[in-house]
Structures are given as structure tokens and as C-alpha cells.
Amino acid sequence: MMKSHFRKLIEMKEGTKFPSLTYKKVILEPAYNGAKENFVDYMMQINIAHLMMLEEQGLVTQLEAQKIGKAITEIDKEFYKKSSYDGTYEDLFFRIEHELIEKAGDIAGNLHIARSRNDMGIAIYRMTIRKKLLMMMERLLTFQRVLHFLANEHLDTIMIGYTHTQQAQPTTFAHYVKGLMDQLERDTKRLQAAFETVNRSSMGAAALTTSGFEVNRDRMCALLAFDDVIENAWDSVASADYLMEVATAIQVASLNLGRSIQDFLTWVTHEYNAIQIADPYVQVSSIMPQKRNPVALEHSRALLSAIVGDTNTVLTMIHNTPFGDINDTEDDLQPYLWQSIDKLADIYELLTAVFATMKVNKVVLEKRARDSFANVTELADTLVRVEKLSFRQAHHLVSTSIQKITPDQKLSDLTYEILQEEFIRLVKRPLKLSRKQFEEAVCPRNFIQVRKIKGGPAPGTMIASLNAFEGRFEKTKHWIKCKQEKIEEQEGYLDSYCENWLE
Numbered sequence: 309m310m311k312s313h314f315r316k317l318i319e320m321k322e323g324t325k326f327p328s329l330t331y332k333k334v335i336l337e338p339a340y341n342g343a344k345e346n347f348v349d350y351m352m353q354i355n356i357a358h359l360m361m362l363e364e365q366g367l368v369t370q371l372e373a374q375k376i377g378k379a380i381t382e383i384d385k386e387f388y389k390k391s392s393y394d395g396t397y398e399d400l401f402f403r404i405e406h407e408l409i410e411k412a413g414d415i416a417g418n419l420h421i422a423r424s425r426n427d428m429g430i431a432i433y434r435m436t437i438r439k440k441l442l443m444m445m446e447r448l449l450t451f452q453r454v455l456h457f458l459a460n461e462h463l464d465t466i467m468i469g470y471t472h473t474q475q476a477q478p479t480t481f482a483h484y485v486k487g488l489m490d491q492l493e494r495d496t497k498r499l500q501a502a503f504e505t506v507n508r509s510s511m512g513a514a515a516l517t518t519s520g521f522e523v524n525r526d527r528m529c530a531l532l533a534f535d536d537v538i539e540n541a542w543d544s545v546a547s548a549d550y551l552m553e554v555a556t557a558i559q560v561a562s563l564n565l566g567r568s569i570q571d572f573l574t575w576v577t578h579e580y581n582a583i584q585i586a587d588p589y590v591q592v593s594s595i596m597p598q599k600r601n602p603v604a605l606e607h608s609r610a611l612l613s614a615i616v617g618d619t620n621t622v623l624t625m626i627h628n629t630p631f632g633d634i635n636d637t638e639d640d641l642q643p644y645l646w647q648s649i650d651k652l653a654d655i656y657e658l659l660t661a662v663f664a665t666m667k668v669n670k671v672v673l674e675k676r677a678r679d680s681f682a683n684v685t686e687l688a689d690t691l692v693r694v695e696k697l698s699f700r701q702a703h704h705l706v707s708t709s710i711q712k713i714t715p716d717q718k719l720s721d722l723t724y725e726i727l728q729e730e731f732i733r734l735v736k737r738p739l740k741l742s743r744k745q746f747e748e749a750v751c752p753r754n755f756i757q758v759r760k761i762k763g764g765p766a767p768g769t770m771i772a773s774l775n776a777f778e779g780r781f782e783k784t785k786h787w788i789k790c791k792q793e794k795i796e797e798q799e800g801y802l803d804s805y806c807e808n809w810l811e
Contacts, residue, residue: 377809379411422519511545
């Protein structure tokens with residue numbers, strides 16, 4: 309009795325037919341809002357391309373195509389982009405299809421020949437993602453360009469490099485920045501590979517087995533500016549690896565960048581005093597007048613972590629789902645991927661401005677390097693070259709010499725005499741190394757100058773590395789431009805073809 313009463317209350321609130329009130333609120337309305345913001349243009353492009361192909365294949369007559377095409381051109385896309393979900397139709401697809409039938413009559417139903425919401429929906433997702441990826445990659449390239457300028461500006465800016473969070477060896481700010489650039493290049497390659505996986509056409513797969521109608525899948529691929537057809541129809545509507553590949557590439561890029569942001573947040577501290585963030589990107593304290601909070605970097609780090617969360621959501625939603633058309637990979641998942649792309653693109657844009665206006669405290673960094681024992685690897689190397697010791701023996705000799713110095717002393721307190729004394733004690737003969745050679749060996753500038761093999765921080769080596777980057781940068785820029793132009797060209801072609809239906 310109680311159960312029956314409760315059921316009646318639910319039915320009064322929810323209704324007795326699909327879709328229920330709560331299902332509309334929780335599922336259909338958010339999906340509609342996502343579709344109206346992202347899918348309207350792509351949905352209409354697919355309608356135009358599919359109608360063109362049907363006419364070319366003789367599956368609709370010229371007169372039928374003209375009637376349906378005229379209805380397509382009369383659809384007010386801006387109305388749908390601003391519309392609200394009212395529950396009359398299940399989703400945006402059915403709402404637009406209903407208007408087409410109202411305008412053209414029942415013949416407009418033939419637009420659905422050999423087409424399903426399955427293959428059409430996958431194509432729309434892929435068209436949405438590919439444009440977002442290209443936009444993000446453009447911003448990534450701009451960020452790389454600023455880093456390129458920054459590295460060229462600081463070829464001789466000496467700083468200490470750290471391993472295990474401890475002072476390791478002298479290097480240059482340019483060397484660090486070029487390392488970041490190389491990492492970003494790998495991020496770019498992963499994103500390019502993901503784009504190639506995304507930019508493939510599902511159209512013609514229909515529900516999952518293609519169709520008995522002789523449609524032309526290759527023609528649809530070309531009309532919609534895809535690079536290839538997903539051959540197997542089941543794979544066309546079932547595969548989700550394109551989503552996982554994009555999510556993974558974005559996740560790796562975010563984790564990579566977050567590590568460097570952490571470095572810069574350390575370097576901007578008063579104690580480290582290596583860099584200064586420009587005023588537009590710092591925030592004052594409400595109580596402490598001296599504060600310069602590096603909020604642009606802090607928010608970037610936080611949002612990069614949020615992106616990792618969004619991409620993990622994508623991967624988790626796909627985990628253990630059947631290999632078939634299923635909602636887990638569709639409307640509920642897509643926004644997490646979109647917002648991860650959009651957030652990362654925004655961070656690249658913000659960091660471009662931060663790094664372009666950032667000041668590097670060259671004097672402080674060089675003084676710290678000159679005072680540091682981080683230079684003594686070269687002293688050991690010099691003993692190997694001049695004294696013909698084994699490196700392990702030279703390493704031990706330098707180590708015992710440093711142990712003669714108290715913890716609060718600087719490298720300048722390691723004298724030629726201390727080294728001479730230890731050398732005689734351990735090697736049983738005087739140094740051949742001159743005082744001048746000793747002084748060069750503990751100089752950070754000399755340390756950097758002699759490290760001129762490929763990948764090292766010597767200015768000449770760095771210039772060659774940065775010049776080589778220039779060529780790869782231009783190649784990637786051209787790749788992005790070609791992809792964008794191909795998409796824009798086909799969009800323009802589809803729009804112009806509509807004029808044939810208005811004659």
C-alpha cells in the first residue's frame with residue numbers, strides 16, 4: 309500500500325511517459341545546452357554534405373534535393389544557438405529534423421537515408437574536437453615563440469641547475485628554457501598525433517553496419533574535410549580511443565607544464581629572487597603592503613591540476629564500457645574533454661603574457677653561481693685532463709678538499725693551497741695544475757663555455773639548438789595552417805553550394 313502511494317506521488321511529479329521530468333533536467337537539458345553551444349554549425353554542414361552525396365549517388369532526385377536543400381538554408385542557426393530546452397523534442401537533432409520536415413514536407417525525411425544519429429553524432433564530436441585542438445595548438449606555438457625569444461635573450465644568464473632539489477651544476481637560464489621548449493615540442497607532437505586520430509570520418513557507418521543504399525563514404529569524408537574514413541563501421545561508432553588519445557595528450561602536456569610552473573613559483577620567492585613577475589600578473593595582500601603574490605602562476609598550476617582531473621574523468625568514463633555505441637562516451641563525457649582543451653589553451657595564452665613580461669635577475673643568479681660549490685665538477689674534470697688521474701680519484705680529491713671548508717663558507721674559500729695540500733697527501737706529488745688553471749676550473753662561466761657538445765649550455769651550442777628549433781617551429785605552424793585552411797575551405801564550399809538549392 310505504501311509502495312503504491314509512493315509510486316503515485318512519483319508519477320504525479322515525473323509523468324508516466326518518456327522522458328520523465330528529472331530525466332529532462334539531469335540528462336536532456338544539459339545535453340541540449342552543450343549541443344546548441346557546440347554542434348549547430350557542424351550538424352548543418354553534415355546535412356548539406358549528406359544531401360549533396362545522396363543527390364550525386366542518385367538516391368534523391370535533383371528536385372527532391374532542391375526542396376530539402378532550400379529547407380536546410382532556411383534554418384536559422386542563430387536561433388538554435390540561443391534557444392532553450394523546452395522538452396518538446398528529445399534533443400537538438402530531432403528539433404531541427406522536425407523543422408526541416410515542416411519546411412520541406414515528408415520528403416525531408418529522406419535526408420536520413422543511410423544515416424544514423426550514431427555515425428552523425430560521432431562525426432560531430434570529431435569536428436568539434438579537431439577545431440578546439442587546432443586552436444589550442446596555435447596558442448601553444450605562440451607560447452613556444454615567447455620562450456624562444458626568452459632563451460635567446462638569456463644565453464649568458466648564469467644560474468645554478470638543481471638535481472634532487474639540491475645545487476648541482478652551473479648552467480644558463482637559456483638552457484633551462486630550451487629544455488622546457490623541447491618538452492613542449494613533444495607535447496605538440498602528441499597533440500598532432502591525436503588530431504590525426506580524431507580527424508577521420510564515421511559518416512556512412514549508419515547505426516553500426518553501414519547501409520544497403522549505395523552511399524559514398526569517401527565523398528562524405530572529403531566534403532567534411534576529414535583526412536580519412538574509419539573503415540570498419542562498427543569501429544566507426546564504437547571506438548573511443550580518439551577521445552582517450554586526446555585526453556592523454558592533454559594530460560601529459562598539463563603535467564609537464566605544471567612541473568615547470570612549480571619551478572617558477574620557487575624562483576619568484578624573495579629568498580630565491582631569480583625572477584620578477586610583471587605587475588598585471590601579481591596581486592597585493594589585503595593586509596600586508598609588501599606582498600606581490602604571483603597569482604597568475606598559482607592559478608595556472610591549479611588549473612593544470614584541474615585539467616588532469618577532467619582528462620581522468622574522460623578515461624574513467626570509458627573504462628570497462630562495451631565496444632559499441634553507448635552513452636558513456638557521448639554527451640555526458642564530451643564536455644570534460646572540451647573544457648580540458650579550452651583550459652589548457654587559456655593557460656598557454658596567460659603564460660605567454662607572463663613570460664613575455666617577466667624579468668630575470670641576472671646579477672643575483674650569477675653571484676649565487678659564483679659562490680656555489682656547484683662548479684667543482686669541472687675542477688675534477690680538469691684534474692683528469694691535466695694530472696691524468698682517474699675521474700673517481702679526482703672526484704675523491706675534490707670532495708676531501710671541500711670538506712676542509714666550513715658549511716658557511718663559499719667556493720672562493722676553496723683555495724689553490726688547500727687543493728695542493730690534499731693532492732700531495734693523496735697523490736704523493738705536487739700539482740701540475742697552475743693557479744690560473746685552478747681559477748678557471750672553479751669559474752661558472754668557464755664551466756658553461758667548455759660544455760659545448762650537443763645539448764650543453766655553451767652559448768654557441770645553444771644558438772645552434774635554438775636555430776634548429778626555428779625550422780621545426782615553422783614546419784608545425786605550416787601544418788596547423790594547412791589543417792585549418794582545409795576545414796575552412798570545405799566549410800565555405802558547403803555554404804556556397806547551398807545557393808544551388810535557392811535557384
